[in-house]
Amino acid sequence: MKIECTIDGKRLSFSLNSNKPLSLVLQENCDYTTINAHCRGKNCGLCLVLLDNMPVLSCMVPAFEIHGKTITTFESFLRIKYFNRKLNDIEKAYEDLGIRPCDDCYTSRTILFDYLTDIIIAKNNEQPSFDSGAEPFNVESLVKEMSIIKCTCMDLHDVRQILNRIRIIREKRIGRRS
Amino acid sequence: MAEPKKFERHILRCGLVLKSKEADVRLLGFDMPQLDNRYQVLTGKDLVECSDISFFGSSMPILAVDTISYVGQPILALFGPDYESVELMMSNIKPITEPLDTKPEIDSPYPPLEFSWGIEEKPEEEILNKLKKVETNFSFDHSVFFSALRYYVTVWQDGKNIHIQSPMQxxxxxxxxxxxxxxxxxxxxxxxxxxxxSKHDEYLIMPAIIASIASIIASQTGSPVEIRTIGESARAGIKVKRTTYANEEGKLIYDNVQMNVDQGAYPFAFEEFQRQAMTGLLPYYAVKSFKARINIHKSNNYPASFCGSLGYCEALAATEYHTSRLSDLSSMTPAQMRDSIVKEKTRFTDYVPSYNIETHRNNTLKIADDSIFNRKWTANTFQRGEFGLVGFLRGIGFATGSSIAGFSTTMASECNFMAQITYTQNQNITLNSSALVGNVDTKYWRSLIESKFAKDEDFESVIFLEQAPETLDSGPDVLSRLTCKFTPQLAAAAKYLNTIKNTEKQPNIMRFEAENTISPCEFEYSGYGAMVTEIKVSRQDYMPVVKRIWAYFSLSVIIQERDVRERAKRAILNTLNECGAVIADDFELNLSFYTHPDGAESISSLPTLSNALTMASFANALYQVAGEEASSLPTSARKLQETIRGGKN
Amino acid sequence: MVEGLNSPNIHTPKTLSEYGNIMLHNTNTSLWAGGTYIMTRPDVYPSRATGTDNIIYLGEIEELHRFQRNDRVAEFGAMVPLYQMATSGKGVLPKILVSNIESIGCSIITRRATIGGALCTPDMTTSIPGTLIALSSNVEMKIVKKKRLHSRWAPISRLVDKNGRFQLPPKALLSRVRIAINQPSYQKFFCTKDFMSKPEDSVAIAFVADWEQDILQNARLVITLPKSGICFSRDIDNIFTALRFPLEDSEYDSIYNVLFAFISSSFQISPLQKAIIRSFVGTVVEELNRKALTMPISEN
Structure with missing residues (x-):
């Protein structure tokens, strides 16, 4: 099956088996080294990518579903300026707090942190009366969102701290720019 | 580190290793389809000259030849133009096996290690019957860990040279x-x-096996070969039975320990395992007579790797579990009991010098106060019979201990792992060691060496030499060896080089042992800790939910506190996961660190200590919830339900 | 593309009639909703060409994405993601359904998992059908018969076979789910963590009833054991119906005994699953006892 899609800003065309999982396409057809997991849908959460800007587990997405879509992997955060700035915010938050994900889950967690921070900021902007110092996500929803990554290197307390820190750094940066 | 080498897919031979789904069977051959010339197959019988890898005096086959000893044993490797074709072809290959005529010897072929002090002969039953007795059984089942991450081992030839690219410990x-x-x-x-x-030493043995397989095909075909696999490792299973007798005043008289270890199908470094485990079994409570015996068993389980402990963690956890039970003799809480026994001096043994009682006592008191341990322990004990009424049970567990790191003195003297530091004519410092890539400590080593030369004008930079055939073997990256043993040796060597560089002609070369072999005992205690774990088991799902942990570590050297904190935290969370615990949504981890006032230079293995204390305090909390049967690790909701309800509903 | 490997033809019908045509002209087809179940099968890729030859991707059929409601019922197309159901229907849908969806996990999963897919899992049962049975929901099926696409509504409870599995007739497509939006006055849902990953010890329980004065009416208890199937019966419901609270311990014990005599006669159940169900029933009784005892005197 001929599949055309945009991966990390590049328009690509592949001849692929229609049911090949996206995680294997990225590893074997794109030679990406930032995704190493292929748990065959056991929900390890280590193959997270953005499909049309929504996080998905790439081992659950068959090749035919990516036709005409945009995929953003961690490579974007390394190569593309827009994402690179976002990565800097996250890295700074890790550095400030002295907490960082382990090597196994680093890429997936970073993508998810970035995605959740964007939601938090968007929510803050929707509700101007919202106290910007408070955490907009309640504990329960955070647990649920982060529970997709099964790695045990950090607990919820760390997750909350990191998200809050990234939000502050990002809001400052965006505020400065505007 | 250079960028990983990548080959074009069309010239690369892609390989997968077939692993056995059964154990203790004879391998007669393979039922496989006709393979065309795009495929190459390798079995144990093709490895005529040499079919095994060996280290620390033991060996294991690269691919099973006649007998399959454990589930997961590599039995065949298949190579083809791409992974999909190979995977599909592999699904059609079935091993032909038959049961073994005689079951392999399960009994230990290895001599047991015994150690004792005090009364030599076994006391008569009559005497023992008059004494109070505390008996515990602590067990941690043999467990296998599979990583979700894949890794690739690539082998290619370049003239006479063979290149191997892989993660390797x-x-x-x-x-x-x-x-x-x-x-x-x-x-x-x-x-x-x-x-x-590596979380579980998954890159210790398997990369050597995979690289060996790939190198045969690479030399046969002349093409670059890549094998895809996942990280696998196993933790040895242990069972510790410990009996302590005390007189009527509560003074401890006899302490007998029997530890059985299941190291899997191919036990590596079993003598070292025994030495490390024996060190963990030594009690810090005063007892007149102590007798311990450690048996290593072979089984049809996955061969155990070091998992950051090689027996010390599990043995210390068993000792701590037993120590908490001893509090029943004196009607004290486990914390009070620990506080009371520290007033006596501990013994100097061949395994480890005496314990720093003052530090131990401080840790005990601090952590007991912080966690309000005594009050919670008493309240939970009262609540135990109220499960039906309140619908949940709480448990709180206490553990204290000290860490050891690296290999024992005996092992170190046998291994002769080396490194070399050189002050060159260009005023650079070069370090020749195999322990440099993929190791987080290299940043610290650089700053350590630089600090010794910082004020000198005749010093340019520190260069870590890349892996080359001339690289000196500094041994495996396990048991926190590189942090704890290598780092002080490196510091001493750098210091010495700084003193001779002005008096001797360059290059000044200093070759040193990667192990610290000057200790009079097998190990040295380095760093103390105490931990309290609080759990809750609800009748809604019977999950052992960890609510809070208080951990306190006093270390002689804290290199980078953030890094140390991170390591301890990961070790605790990882161990909880391995023990079958569920982390509560509102879980709190109170970690505090303290530097030893004596300023000794030895560096501790924090993961080892964190593992042991987590295991022990969690098992102690489980004991408070549901008694001894529930505290065998790893636990599960099913196990807890059976013990709490006694199988009744 | 790798030769010899299964690369199924992908059909993407835009309407249900297109779907009917594809079904008429192709054999060996499999339906693809969110893929959260199919992609977790161990042999999904790579597989040999003798497997499924045709995949019908339902994601582009507009009718299957519709969501409509009136005063009494809400109707969801089979391709409506669970996430969308929980967010857009949060105010109107029965609370137990919302909490069931929330118990499944994070939005990354529930955005892909569809209501139709959650009902039609072949060899394992998710927690969703049990809750929908408790809520007396109906489904619409599209069946290809005599070269035409026929439509049929049926209560979900009728589609559960004697082994406790939700089973559609052959060549049928689940197109819509109709859920009554009245909120029963007492609703409770419980599901163990790791429902799908540890099926042997998992259990999901849905209980609904109308609380009138201190009496339960129209009670429905549905227990889902992922491996064994969905367990419900009019006999069980009758035990709870017309019960007057507070209950004595002996009454509670007899309810429990009858319940387990029924479950054990038709399903394989582990001691842990039993204990969890017992605890659930115990909690329900405790809550209703408390409710009965704390009612204002005028109500009593």
Missing amino acids: WPELVRSSVSKITGVNKKNIILHELHHA
Whole structure:
């Protein structure tokens, strides 16, 4: 099956088996080294990518579903300026707090942190009366969102701290720019 | 580190290893389809000259030849143009097996290790009957860990040289294994180490096996070969039975320990396991007579790797579990009991010098106060019979202990792992060691060396030499060896070099042992800790939910507190996961660190200590919830339900 | 593309009639909703060409994405993601359904998992059908018969076979789910963590009833054991119906005994699953006892 899609800003065309999982396409057809997991849908959460800007587990997405879509992997955060700035915010938050994900889950967690921070900021902007110092996500929803990554290197307390820190750094940066 | 080498897919041979789904069977052959010339197959019978890898005096087959000893044993490797074709073809290959005529010897072929002090003969039953008795059984089942992450081992030839690219915890093992199987001189084997972080020593043995297989096909076909696999490792299973007798005043008289270890199908370094485990079994409470025996068993389980402990963690956890039970003799809480026994001096043994009682006592008191342990322990004990009424049970567990790191003095003297530091004519410092890539400590080592030369104008920079055939073997990256043993040796060598560089002609070369072998005992205690774990088991789902942990560590050297904190935290969370615990949504971890006032230079293995204390305090909390049967690890909701309800509903 | 490997033809019908045509002209087809179940099968890729030859991707059929409601019922197309159901229907849908969806996990999963897919899992049962049975929901099926696409509504409870499995007739497509939006006055849902990953010890329980004065009416208890199937019966419901609270311990014990005599006669159940169900029933009784005892005197 001929599949055309945009991966990390590049328009690509592949001849692929229609049911090949996206995680294997990225590893074997794109030679990406930032995704190493292929748990065959056991929900390890280590193959997270953005499909049309929504996080998905790439081992659950068959090749035919990516036709005409945009995929953003961690490579974007390394190569593309827009994402690179976002990565800097996250890295700074890790550095400030002295907490960082382990090597196994680093890429997936970073993508998810970035995605959740964007939601938090968007929510803050929707509700101007919202106290910007408070955490907009309640504990329960955070647990649920982060529970997709099964790695045990950090607990919820760390997750909350990191998200809050990234939000502050990002809001400052965006505020400065505007 | 250089970028990993990538080959075009069309020239690369892609390989997968078939692993056995059964154990204790005879391998008669394979039922496989006709393979065309795009495929190559390798079985144990093709490895005529040499079919095993060996280290620390033990060996295991690269691919099973006649007998399959454990589930997961590599039995065949298949190579083809791409992974999909190979995977599909592999699904059609079935091993032909038959049960073994005689079951393999399960009994220990290894001599047990015994250690004792005090009364030699076994006391008569009559005397024992008059004494109070505390008996505990602590067990941690043999467990296998599979990583969700894949890794690739690539082998290619370049003239006479063989290049191997892989994550590896012990480069020399990969080099010597490949050299043995291909007959290529070690000097012609060039290693390209990939960055890795190993949770369970998954890159210790398997990369050597995979690289050996790949190198045979690479030399046969002349094409670059890549094998895809996942990280696998196993923790040894242990069972510790410990009996302590005390007189009527509560004074401890006899302490007997029997530890049985299941190291899997191919026990590696079993003597070292015994030494480390024995060190963990030594009590810090005063007892007149102590007798311990450690038996190593072979089984049809996955061969156990070091998992950051090689027996010390589990043995210390068993000792701590037993120590908490001893509090029943004196009607004290486990914290009070620990506080009371520290007033006596501990014994100097061949395994470890005496314990720093003052530090231990401080830790006990601090952590007991912080966690309000005594009050909670008493309240939970009262609540135990109220499960039906309140619908949940709470447990709180206490553990204290000290860490050891690296190999024992005996092992270190046998291994002779080396490193070399040189002050060159260009005023650079070069370090020649196999322990440099993929290791987080290199940043610290650089700053450590620089600090010794910082004020000198005649010093340019520190250069870590890349992996090359001339690289010295500094041994495996296990048991926190590189932090705890290598770092002080490196500091001493750098200091010495700084003193001689002005008086002697350059280059000044200093070769030193990667182990610290000057200790009079097998190990030295380095760093103390105490931990309290609070759990809750609800009748809604019977999950052992960890609510809070208080951990307190006093270490002689804290290199980078953030890094140390991170390591301790990961070790605790990882161990909880391995023990079957569920982390509560509102889980709190109170970690505090303290530097030893005595300022001793020894560096501690924090993961080892964190593992042991987590295991012990969690088992103690489980004991408070549901008694001894529930505290065998790893636990599960099913196990807890059975013990709490006694199988009744 | 790799030769010899299964690369199924992908059909992407835009309407249900297109779907009917594809079904008429192709054999060996499999339906693809969110893929959260199919992609977790161990042999999904790579597989040999003798497997499924045709995949019908339902994601582009507009009718299957519709969501409509009136005063009494809400109707969801089979391709409506669970996430969308929980967010857009949060105010109107029965609370137990919302909490069931929330118990499944994070939005990354529930955005892909569809209501139709959650009902039609072949060899394992998710927690969703049990809750929908408790809520007396109906489904619409599209069946290809005599070269035409026929439509049929049926209560979900009728589609559960004697082994406790939700089973559609052959060549049928689940197109819509109709859920009554009245909120029963007492609703409770419980599901163990790791429902799908540890099926042997998992259990999901849905209980609904109308609380009138201190009496339960129209009670429905549905227990889902992922491996064994969905367990419900009019006999069980009758035990709870017309019960007057507070209950004595002996009454509670007899309810429990009858319940387990029924479950054990038709399903394989582990001691842990039993204990969890017992605890659930115990909690329900405790809550209703408390409710009965704390009612204002005028109500009593």
